[in-house]
Amino acid sequence: MLTALFxxxxxxxxxxxxxxxxxxxFRVLDFxxxxxxxxxxxxxxxxxxxxxxGSDPFVATMAALFAGFLAGCVTGILHTxxxxxxxLSGILMMIALYSINLRIMGKPNVPLxxxxxxITKIESWFASDWSILLFMLVVTLIIKFVTDLFLxxxxxxxxxxxxxxxxxxxxxxxxxxxxxxxxxxxxxxLVAFSGALVAQYNGFNDVGxxxxxxxIGLASVIIGEAVVGHSKIARATLAVVVGAILYRIIxxxxxxxxxxxxxxxxxxxAIIVIIALVLPKIIDRQKAASRKKKRLQxxxxxxxx
Amino acid sequence: xxxxxxxxxxxxxxTPDEKIALNKVDLSMRPGDFVTVIGxxxxxxxxxxxxxxxxxxxxxxxxxIDGTNMTALAEHKRAAxxxxxxxDPMAGTAPTMTIEENLALAYNRTKKRTLAFGVTKKRxxxxxxxxxxxxxxxxxxxxxxxxxxxxxxxxxxxxxxxxFTDPKILLLDEHTAALDPSRAELITNLTKEIVEKLGxxxxxxxxxxxxxxxxxxxxxxxxxxxxxxxxDEEEKKNLTVEKLLAEFQKIKGGGxxxxxxxxx
Numbered sequence: 314m315l316t317a318l319f320x321x322x323x324x325x326x327x328x329x330x331x332x333x334x335x336x337x338x339f340r341v342l343d344f345x346x347x348x349x350x351x352x353x354x355x356x357x358x359x360x361x362x363x364x365x366x367g368s369d370p371f372v373a374t375m376a377a378l379f380a381g382f383l384a385g386c387v388t389g390i391l392h393t394x395x396x397x398x399x400x401l402s403g404i405l406m407m408i409a410l411y412s413i414n415l416r417i418m419g420k421p422n423v424p425l426x427x428x429x430x431x432i433t434k435i436e437s438w439f440a441s442d443w444s445i446l447l448f449m450l451v452v453t454l455i456i457k458f459v460t461d462l463f464l465x466x467x468x469x470x471x472x473x474x475x476x477x478x479x480x481x482x483x484x485x486x487x488x489x490x491x492x493x494x495x496x497x498x499x500x501x502x503l504v505a506f507s508g509a510l511v512a513q514y515n516g517f518n519d520v521g522x523x524x525x526x527x528x529i530g531l532a533s534v535i536i537g538e539a540v541v542g543h544s545k546i547a548r549a550t551l552a553v554v555v556g557a558i559l560y561r562i563i564x565x566x567x568x569x570x571x572x573x574x575x576x577x578x579x580x581x582x583a584i585i586v587i588i589a590l591v592l593p594k595i596i597d598r599q600k601a602a603s604r605k606k607k608r609l610q611x612x613x614x615x616x617x618x
Numbered sequence: 619x620x621x622x623x624x625x626x627x628x629x630x631x632x633t634p635d636e637k638i639a640l641n642k643v644d645l646s647m648r649p650g651d652f653v654t655v656i657g658x659x660x661x662x663x664x665x666x667x668x669x670x671x672x673x674x675x676x677x678x679x680x681x682x683i684d685g686t687n688m689t690a691l692a693e694h695k696r697a698a699x700x701x702x703x704x705x706d707p708m709a710g711t712a713p714t715m716t717i718e719e720n721l722a723l724a725y726n727r728t729k730k731r732t733l734a735f736g737v738t739k740k741r742x743x744x745x746x747x748x749x750x751x752x753x754x755x756x757x758x759x760x761x762x763x764x765x766x767x768x769x770x771x772x773x774x775x776x777x778x779x780x781x782f783t784d785p786k787i788l789l790l791d792e793h794t795a796a797l798d799p800s801r802a803e804l805i806t807n808l809t810k811e812i813v814e815k816l817g818x819x820x821x822x823x824x825x826x827x828x829x830x831x832x833x834x835x836x837x838x839x840x841x842x843x844x845x846x847x848x849x850d851e852e853e854k855k856n857l858t859v860e861k862l863l864a865e866f867q868k869i870k871g872g873g874x875x876x877x878x879x880x881x882x
Contacts, residue, residue: 467722467731470715474723477712484671484710485727485779486697 314569319446321565325558326449327510328529330456332537332557333550334503335530338385340549341464342496343476344392347403347527349504351410352384354523356505357512358417361425364513370431374509381505382498384410389494414520421520423512430513449510456503457554461547472496504530525579532582533557535589560585619819620647620670620787625679627665627843639665640676641843647787652813652820652834656827656862661840663823667791670821672696684786698728701785701818703776703793710776713765717756717775720764721745724779748782752808770801774808781812788813790822794829802826809833827859839866846870 331353338346356377363373384406391402415421435448463469474482475492483489504526512518537556543549560582567573567581627640639662647653655663668674670681672693680689688696704710711720722736722745737745742760749757752774756767764772773793781788790809794802806829813820824830830837837854839847839862846869849857 463733465735465737466733467726467736468733470719470722470736471726471731473715473719474712477714478709480704481710481712482723483694484697484700484702485723486694487723487726487731488694 317565317569318562319442321561322558323446323449324511324514325561326446326453326554327507327514328561329453329507329533329554329557330510331504331507331526332530332533332553333453333456333460334381334500334507335527336534336550336553337460337500337503338497339531339534340543341473341476342493342500344399344493344497345403345527346385346388346497346500347400348384348388348406348410348497348501349403349527349530350523350525351407351414352381352501352504352523353508353511353526354414354518354520355384355410355417356381356508357518357522358414358423358520359505360509361423361512361518362417362419364425364428364430365423370429370434370513374431374506374513377509378502378506381508382502384505385497385499385501386494388501389497392497393490393493411520418518418520423518424516425513425518426516430516431510432513445514453554457550460550464546468492468495525582528579528582528586529560532586532589533560535586536560536563539589539593619649619651619684620645620821621680621682622646622670623680625666625669625676625681627662627669627674627676638843640669643679643843643845645838645845647819647821649819650817651836652818653822653836653838654830654834655821655823655838655840656825656830657840660842662843663840664791665843666840667789667821667823670787671700671702671789699786701727701780701783701788703773703780703788703790705792705795707769707772707776707796710779711764711767711772714763716761716763717749717767718742718745718760720775721748721779721782725783727783727785748778751812752778768801770797770804773797773801773805777805777808777812781816781818784816784818786819788818788820790820790824792823792825795825806833827862831857831859831862841866841870 331349335349338344359380360370360373360377363376364370388402388406391397391405392399395402397405432445435444438444439448464473471482471487472492472495474487475489475496479489508523511522533556534553535556536559537552537554538549540559541548541552541555543552563585564578564581568575568578573581622643622645625640625643629635629637629639643662643666655666657663665674669676670683672688672691675690680687682688683696683699702710712723715723718737722741725736725741745760746757749760754771754774756771756775764775767775777793793809794805797805809822810833812818820834822833831854835851835854837849837857838845847865
């Protein structure tokens with residue numbers, strides 16, 4: 314049980330980088346970007362093929378980041394220059410990436426177990442069970458802080474304003490089209506980076522491992538926001554990281570139920586997201602009802618009479 | 619400062635809904651001119667604004683701002699020279715961002731956006747100083763999200779954001795129309811104060827004839843896509859609401875009461 318939970322936290326921290334990417338597109342830009350399902354695998358594909366061909370795993374992982382950036386930019390260009398609806402541009406890119414990923418990998422599954430990866434390297438540097446978790450936590454938190462700082466720069470502010478009030482920020486001479494392209498690029502760069510690390514963590518890259526990734530990202534964002542809150546940027550990004558870890562823990566616990574097996578993962582994910590979306594509304598409604606009851610009592614039945 | 623000549627804009631051309639929104643409009647504004655625009659709904663006032671701001675491109679005609687031909691320039695590019703306040707108080711600000719972050723966005727209108735922080739200590743002092751001009755106490759709430767402000771406060775902030783970086787042209791599109799009378803008066807007074815202080819070249823659309831007479835040094839009246847009446851500085855001083863209505867009826871050939879109700 315404890316080992317399972319430890320593993321959940323470990324992979325949660327790696328997936329948190331993907332969730333931060335989803336936060337950038339979904340929350341900051343207000344752009345539901347389905348490219349994520351493809352670019353996650355693209356990251357893994359680029360990194361694993363480079364590693365198999367003898368590249369340094371760190372270089373390979375950075376290359377994955379860059380590949381993800383390009384994929385996101387293409388989605389952005391489809392939307393802003395091609396005038397394609399946001400959802401559809403993401404879907405088109407996701408489908409296109411499926412074939413591109415197969416081309417990069419050359420086969421549906423690239424094993425990395427015999428290779429030297431970022432994970433094996435870290436394990437060889439610090440001989441401790443905690444090494445992966447701590448290293449990944451540091452990497453994730455660095456990305457979180459850099460994101461926080463970036464969103465406070467002049468470029469970052471206009472990126473946020475694009476998601477908030479596009480017409481307004483255009484009237485202040487920001488090129489909203491390129492802002493979206495940049496935002497989607499950065500978002501998918503993080504997603505692909507996470508994909509590269511997940512592939513190395515799992516010891517293989519599979520062409521199907523991106524299916525439903527956007528939903529996992531959304532689950533992390535929504536769970537995190539419900540638990541941690543999102544009043545400030547730094548808090549919102551922290552929420553995403555916490556949400557990603559919580560999501561992994563919930564899934565791990567759910568899978569321990571005798572009746573459920575690993576094939577039910579996607580269903581569990583969908584249910585978690587539905588609960589996370591619906592529960593706050595039910596709670597709000599109940600709060601409003603109890604407030605009303607209280608107020609009526611205060612008015613001493615006059616309102617009832 | 620602004621030179622528009624022969625502007626022609628048709629919507630839904632070739633369909634039964636065809637509408638000539640601007641019909642050979644010429645408008646010239648000298649630096650420091652404050653022109654108020656009146657006219658009934660559908661007269662082409664908003665289209666005129668949108669052609670200047672670049673939201674719409676005219677079918678025919680040219681727009682020069684500050685000596686540069688801007689006719690086909692993208693909206694965000696010419697925005698460097700144009701300050702705009704919209705009718706809807708929601709439209710001019712970003713609600714989930716704080717007051718100081720909104721000001722930082724506006725601050726970048728004339729400058730290239732970089733990876734420098736938008737809100738620094740020095741900038742914050744500058745923003746505070748500007749906010750004090752509004753006399754609304756917003757300078758003490760700079761970390762508050764703009765979504766929490768009232769409509770009047772937001773519109774005051776929008777006005778400040780549109781003007782504090784010295785635009786070549788200020789466009790006010792019925793910017794007091796969505797406010798209650800006392801808030802509208804406050805914004806009107808602020809507009810007067812800011813425009814006079816900075817000497818801004820301003821074009822203001824309004825449905826309120828009294829406001830059109832109280833503000834500015836020139837007045838134009840639009841109808842069916844044309845400027846049908848224009849008053850210069852001397853003429854405007856002697857205008858009253860009654861005289862304006864009479865003028866309107868004379869041009870329209872005795873339009874009757876319905877025009878009055880549309881215009882006042």
